[in-house]
Amino acid sequence: MxxxxxxxxxxxxxxxxxxxxxxxxxxxxxxxxxxxxxxxxxxxxxxxxxxxxxxxxxxxxxxxxxxxxxxxxxxxxxxxxxxxxxxxxxxxxxxxxxxxxxxxxxxxxxxxxxxxxxxxxxxxxxxxxxxxxxxxxxWGPPFVPSDAEALLAEIAAKLPEAKRFELAKTKGGRSVNGIRIGKVTAPHQVWVGARQHAWEAGGSQVGRGFIRWFASDEAKAVREKTCLHFIPIMDVDNVAVGAGGKESIPRDHNRDWAAEPIYPEVAAAQRMIREIHTTRGLDVFIDLHNPGATDPVYFYGPFGFERMTGMQQRNYQRWMDLAATSITEPLKVVPKYRFATYVTTDEERGRMSSGWVRQNGGPFTISVTLETGWNYPVMSVEGYGQIGAGLGRTLGAYIDENPRRE
CATH class of the missing domain: 2.60.40.3120 (Immunoglobulin-like)
Incomplete structure (x- = not known):
């Protein structure tokens, strides 16, 4: 046995x-x-x-x-x-x-x-x-190129009149995609983009909240008089491979807005913005970022803001006043501009997207950077979305007042 x-x-x-x-x-x-x-x-x-x-x-x-x-x-x-x-x-x-x-x-x-x-x-x-x-x-709620693709498809399905477009192919052969909402002949023209620094995933999350607001019934009136160009991710290559992007060699996307950019998507953005401004005039440029670990929600404004006069000063101040009223949840935006004083030369300032747009815009153009604090538990997907919706309401109220009026 x-x-x-x-x-x-x-x-x-x-x-x-x-x-x-x-x-x-x-x-x-x-x-x-x-x-x-x-x-x-x-x-x-x-x-x-x-x-x-x-x-x-x-x-x-x-x-x-x-x-x-x-x-x-x-x-x-x-x-x-x-x-x-x-x-x-x-x-x-x-x-x-x-x-x-x-x-x-x-x-x-x-x-x-x-x-x-x-x-x-x-x-x-x-x-x-x-x-x-x-x-x-x-590190934070991710937003990768497949999320961008899903978002653009969602908006295009909701607004059949919207037009998707490929801004450029990256050096790595990936598509940088965007969407245009509104007629190209609209009296007001707006450009909103995110993720010139790949690690700043919250920028795209804010962008998602913004574009969903812009596609909502609440925004119907502003859509009728505005043409919006929206790019959810600029530095697609670095986002795709999980890189930080900032201070890339020889420079990152937000220091590449030079006479001869090294990134095809930056060069393409410059061409489109020039064409928009030449044919219709650019009213608003917004670049979406995340700041340092201890920072709140705030806008970087133009150097020399205190010395501005006339229409330009009025528009920048009115934008800030409206933002302070509209961007309140889950964190309130700081009601005064900050300035990127850590950038010490005019040459480098000119190679930043916001600076380049100011140099190539008109007297009514405003160009701002929204920095959304990320190191808070309320900055969830939903929290970022609330900031984005507040940004949309700011834009709607701003356009309603007609920034081109004398």
Whole structure:
């Protein structure tokens, strides 16, 4: 008679809980994480943003963690990248260590973790309860090229008269797409774009809230007299590969608005804006960004604002007054312009999109940059969307007053 022990051992092994091996996945659109250590026993993962050579700041991170057991507590630690991203420059930790990590169990709905805590070696540590076998973790709610495509398709379906267009093909062969809403002969012309710095995902989130407002019934009256050109992502290449984009080599998109741009999409934007202004006049240019970790919601305005007179001064001031009334949730916009004093030369200021537009616009043109503070738990997809809707209401009220009036 054979011994029953092998069968008993097998049955005992089958009765033990099975734990899949934890795996970090980044091979998807926008993915980025360099694993520093992974401790299976304590469910502790430490990462830092991976450097994409020549592609700017290593601050954005976005990955999937596979092999989780529902109910387990996972510790995510995020440290600064230790290697220089450009010459001898090592990026400060604040840029990659938000107060909360953003997590998703389905890749669609994003919620903030509890506030992180600082470790002795200056990493940020987040505690997360696993709710699925695979979960996504990110610096902030992501917005990648496929999200841009879905948004443009949504708006085009809602407004059949809207016209989608390809602004340019990137150096990497990817499409930079946009949408035009309104007649090209409309009396008012507006350009709104996001993500000249790839890591600033909140800019595109604000843009989504803005364009959805502009396509809504509330905006019907302003659509009848306005032609809007909207670009949800400018630096598509860097967004797609999970790079930071800012301070890319030799320069990033928002320092490329020169006489001879190196990025095809910047050159194409310049050509379109020149044509719009030459044929119809450009009323409003808005560039959507995210600022530093401790910053609120605010606009960068034009240097020399205090010395402006006449129509130009009136329009910039009226824009700010209307924004202060309309952009209130979930955070209020600062009711005064800030100025990019960290840019110290006229030459560099002229290579920034807002500066270039001011140089190539008319006396009624305003060109502003909206910086939306990201390091707050209320800056969810919905929170960003509220800022975008408030921006839309600002634009609607501004156009209603006719900025070209004498």
């Amino acid at each position: 054979k011994s029953p022990f092998p069968l008993l051992l097998l049955l005992g092994a089958l009765a033990l809980p099975l734990h899949a091996e934890l795996r970090v996945l980044t091979d998807f659109e926008g993915g980025n994480a360099e694993v520093v250590k992974l401790d299976e026993a304590t469910k502790t993962l430490r990462i830092m943003p991976a450097i994409r050579e020549g592609r700017g700041w290593p601050c954005w991170w976005f990955f999937k963690l596979d092999g989780l057991t529902v109910g387990d507590e996972v510790t995510l630690e995020v440290q600064a990248q230790t290697k220089p991203f450009r010459e001898a420059n090592v990026l400060a930790a604040a840029w990659c260590q938000p107060k909360q990590a953003w997590i998703s169990s389905d890749g669609k709905t994003w919620t903030p973790s509890d506030a992180g805590t600082r470790t002795e070696d200056k990493a940020m540590s987040y505690k997360v309860k696993a709710t699925a076998a695979q979960m996504s973790f990110a």
